[in-house]
Amino acid sequence: MLEVNGLTKAYGKLVAVNGVSFRADRGETVGLLGPNGAGKTTTVSIIAGLLSPDSGEVLIEGKQVKSDTDPVKLKIGLVPQDMALYDQLTARDNLIFFAALYSLAGAKAKQSIDDALTLVGLLDRANDKVGTFSGGMKRRLNLAAALLHDPQLLLLDEPTVGVDPQSRNAIFENLEVLKKRGKTLIYTTHYMEEAERLCDRIVIVDHGKVVANDTLPALHRLLPVTNVIAVELDQADGFSPEQMLALPEVKAAEVKQSTLRVGVHDLARGAPGVLRWLSDHGHSYHHVSSEQPNLETVFLTLTGRSLRDS
Amino acid sequence: MIQFMALVRKDLRLFFNDRRAVAVGMLVPIVLASFFGYLFGGQGGNAETSRVAVLVIDEDGSNISRGLIAQLASDKNLDVKPATMDTAREAVRKGKATAAIFIPKDFGKDAGHALFTGNGKPELGVLYDPSHRVELGMVKGILSGAVMQTVSKEMFTGKSGREMVNDSLAQVENNPQIAPDVRHALTDLLGSVQKLNERQDAERSRAGASGQLDSYGGLSMPYETREQAITSGDNVEYNGYAHSFGGMGVQFILFMGLDVGIALLTLRQTGLWQRLRAAPLSRTMLLGSRTVSASLIACVILIVLFSFARVVFGVRILGSVAGMVGVCVAFSLMTAAFGLMVAAIGETVEATRGYAIMATLFMVMLGGAWVPTFVFPAWLRKLSVIVPTRWAMDGMDNMTWRGLGFSSAIAPIVVLLLFTLLFDAIAVMRFRWRTD
Numbered sequence: 142m143l144e145v146n147g148l149t150k151a152y153g154k155l156v157a158v159n160g161v162s163f164r165a166d167r168g169e170t171v172g173l174l175g176p177n178g179a180g181k182t183t184t185v186s187i188i189a190g191l192l193s194p195d196s197g198e199v200l201i202e203g204k205q206v207k208s209d210t211d212p213v214k215l216k217i218g219l220v221p222q223d224m225a226l227y228d229q230l231t232a233r234d235n236l237i238f239f240a241a242l243y244s245l246a247g248a249k250a251k252q253s254i255d256d257a258l259t260l261v262g263l264l265d266r267a268n269d270k271v272g273t274f275s276g277g278m279k280r281r282l283n284l285a286a287a288l289l290h291d292p293q294l295l296l297l298d299e300p301t302v303g304v305d306p307q308s309r310n311a312i313f314e315n316l317e318v319l320k321k322r323g324k325t326l327i328y329t330t331h332y333m334e335e336a337e338r339l340c341d342r343i344v345i346v347d348h349g350k351v352v353a354n355d356t357l358p359a360l361h362r363l364l365p366v367t368n369v370i371a372v373e374l375d376q377a378d379g380f381s382p383e384q385m386l387a388l389p390e391v392k393a394a395e396v397k398q399s400t401l402r403v404g405v406h407d408l409a410r411g412a413p414g415v416l417r418w419l420s421d422h423g424h425s426y427h428h429v430s431s432e433q434p435n436l437e438t439v440f441l442t443l444t445g446r447s448l449r450d451s
Numbered sequence: 452m453i454q455f456m457a458l459v460r461k462d463l464r465l466f467f468n469d470r471r472a473v474a475v476g477m478l479v480p481i482v483l484a485s486f487f488g489y490l491f492g493g494q495g496g497n498a499e500t501s502r503v504a505v506l507v508i509d510e511d512g513s514n515i516s517r518g519l520i521a522q523l524a525s526d527k528n529l530d531v532k533p534a535t536m537d538t539a540r541e542a543v544r545k546g547k548a549t550a551a552i553f554i555p556k557d558f559g560k561d562a563g564h565a566l567f568t569g570n571g572k573p574e575l576g577v578l579y580d581p582s583h584r585v586e587l588g589m590v591k592g593i594l595s596g597a598v599m600q601t602v603s604k605e606m607f608t609g610k611s612g613r614e615m616v617n618d619s620l621a622q623v624e625n626n627p628q629i630a631p632d633v634r635h636a637l638t639d640l641l642g643s644v645q646k647l648n649e650r651q652d653a654e655r656s657r658a659g660a661s662g663q664l665d666s667y668g669g670l671s672m673p674y675e676t677r678e679q680a681i682t683s684g685d686n687v688e689y690n691g692y693a694h695s696f697g698g699m700g701v702q703f704i705l706f707m708g709l710d711v712g713i714a715l716l717t718l719r720q721t722g723l724w725q726r727l728r729a730a731p732l733s734r735t736m737l738l739g740s741r742t743v744s745a746s747l748i749a750c751v752i753l754i755v756l757f758s759f760a761r762v763v764f765g766v767r768i769l770g771s772v773a774g775m776v777g778v779c780v781a782f783s784l785m786t787a788a789f790g791l792m793v794a795a796i797g798e799t800v801e802a803t804r805g806y807a808i809m810a811t812l813f814m815v816m817l818g819g820a821w822v823p824t825f826v827f828p829a830w831l832r833k834l835s836v837i838v839p840t841r842w843a844m845d846g847m848d849n850m851t852w853r854g855l856g857f858s859s860a861i862a863p864i865v866v867l868l869l870f871t872l873l874f875d876a877i878a879v880m881r882f883r884w885r886t887d
Contacts, residue, residue: 186725189725189728189729190729191728209728209731210731210732210733211731214729217729222722223722223725224721225721225722227461229465230461230464230465234464237457238457241453241456242454242726243730244453283722
């Protein structure tokens with residue numbers, strides 16, 4: 142459905158996108174995960190035809206967007222990061238206008254508008270002015286506006302920014318419905334939880350470059366550890382975690398405050414050895430748990446920085 | 452076509468949905484146009500013009516100085532009041548009087564002698580407010596006429612005038628420096644004046660008249676003016692509101708055009724711009740729809756303004772209605788193109804707003820929208836043809852109170868359309884369609 146090959150875009154000396162390549166198959170949801178300023182929005186803007194790349198190409202079902210009025214654009218639905226609605230008009234009037242931009246009018250437009258409003262749960266507010274909507278409702282309408290012409294490829298640029306958890310869930314449910322309908326979704330976010338929940342594949346972007354591109358389990362396999370044993374020590378002062386690296390199952394160990402985190406590949410084989418070692422060395426503890434590494438850990442491992450710190 | 456109509460309809464709805472802005476946008480030009488229209492003559496002959504305040508300091512106290520003051524006071528354009536030198540100077544300095552005329556001692560006597568001999572001309576002092584130079588010219592003109600009439604009348608009919616004629620005759624006859632042929636001519640002239648005075652005395656005695664100074668005689672202006680305002684037809688008076696409503700319409704529509712440009716610049720910074728750009732929409736379609744919607748809004752504003760002026764102030768299109776429509780449409784298109792050019796050239800909203808307002812005010816001022824161009828110096832009048840507003844104003848004036856035919860609208864329409872093409876060309880060339 143979508144092929145992005147070697148995209149590069151620079152603004153003066155700042156290289157915003159540096160050789161980005163990935164692909165998305167029909168019905169697949171691909172997450173572009175990276176901190177603010179990583180080049181996600183620039184990449185989406187190039188895919189949507191808003192920006193020209195300095196080099197590289199974007200193919201949508203094998204075709205490039207060659208002009209402003211290229212019919213290939215009909216295959217794309219863009220949900221911009223900024224709200225793209227007229228507050229002074231009603232929800233329905235907004236959608237009538239956006240439908241007309243894709244030459245939809247009359248009964249066909251009405252059906253599309255009703256379908257989109259139903260999907261995002263705003264049919265009962267269709268005749269209210271958008272200015273009276275909450276932030277979450279506006280976000281949902283922002284999504285509906287991109288669906289009117291029934292595009293196969295949806296570009297969602299941080300569609301949940303600034304919304305409450307309830308609205309975020311509602312948007313996720315809408316996207317899951319679209320996914321079930323076979324739409325291809327490109328979803329940019331800097332929230333790892335969103336990428337983990339929605340995406341079949343995740344492209345991790347940092348400083349304009351793709352640092353990883355795979356499914357969630359495959360990304361986890363990139364890590365030196367796949368499980369973490371968290372031990373709440375009674376007394377952490379003077380504890381030196383480096384000594385534990387001598388154990389054959391232990392790949393990493395650190396102490397923060399009074400919590401000891403030990404990375405192992407195999408939880409069943411590693412955990413007894415770790416706990417025995419603590420007892421043998423006179424370290425008492427009051428709580429033990431296990432953690433699975435997440436995308437935050439993956440990003441940290443790949444870039445040396447935390448997603449939120451970037 | 453669906454896209455184009457949707458874009459135009461959306462712009463119109465956004466404009467007219469903001470009812471407060473629409474009301475203010477219509478009300479403010481109406482109020483200003485009503486005010487300026489009243490100042491510039493209102494509805495013809497009923498307009499009351501203010502008189503020029505003039506103070507007179509009379510240190511002569513002669514028949515001539517009193518006659519001069521009476522002559523000045525009789526002029527409908529002047530409001531003449533006596534004053535002392537100190538109070539007159541203070542009043543002019545404070546702007547309470549436009550000018551003060553100082554009549555020195557022996558002015559009458561010296562002026563009488565100077566009338567015949569050309570020697571020893573007395574001086575009339577004129578103090579004036581430098582911010583009223585135009586009125587000063589008028590005061591000096593009226594003063595010249597009044598002095599000539601008063602002095603000559605006294606010389607030919609008044610008691611002191613007769614004495615001066617006799618004195619002058621004696622001086623001429625006894626002055627060896629005057630050449631014989633000149634002496635002969637002056638003696639003849641003064642002798643004729645003496646004979647004229649004697650004849651007038653005899654006529655006065657027969658008529659039993661009192662023989663007052665200003666009853667008859669003396670020099671008078673050798674012409675009278677018959678004023679006739681040339682408007683669209685006989686008995687059709689000039690209506691100052693026609694110009695002012697056109698002027699304020701031009702000004703506020705230009706500002707509306709400016710808003711269109713600024714709104715386009717602002718739009719570029721929003722998600723709406725991305726959504727528009729993501730749609731299969733051409734630059735021509737977007738800019739063209741903006742041109743049409745802004746032109747329609749401009750036409751609506753003009754219709755509302757002139758409808759108000761028609762109902763309340765009796766402003767009528769006395770010339771070609773088709774010409775008026777043509778001028779209004781051409782001006783509306785030019786305004787829309789101006790707005791797009793602003794959006795195309797502008798970098799940031801803030802900076803663009805600043806220089807675009809300056810350019811707009813420049814065009815409004817030079818175009819004669821505030822005050823008619825006839826008050827401009829000649830060079831500025833010639834220069835003002837470089838701004839499109841001058842042509843819009845000329846076209847509207849031609850079609851309203853001047854009552855001219857369609858042919859007089861052709862030049863303004865053509866020039867306005869040429870400006871439209873120029874501005875549109877710049878807009879299309881410079882408009883940064885992509886967001887990078």
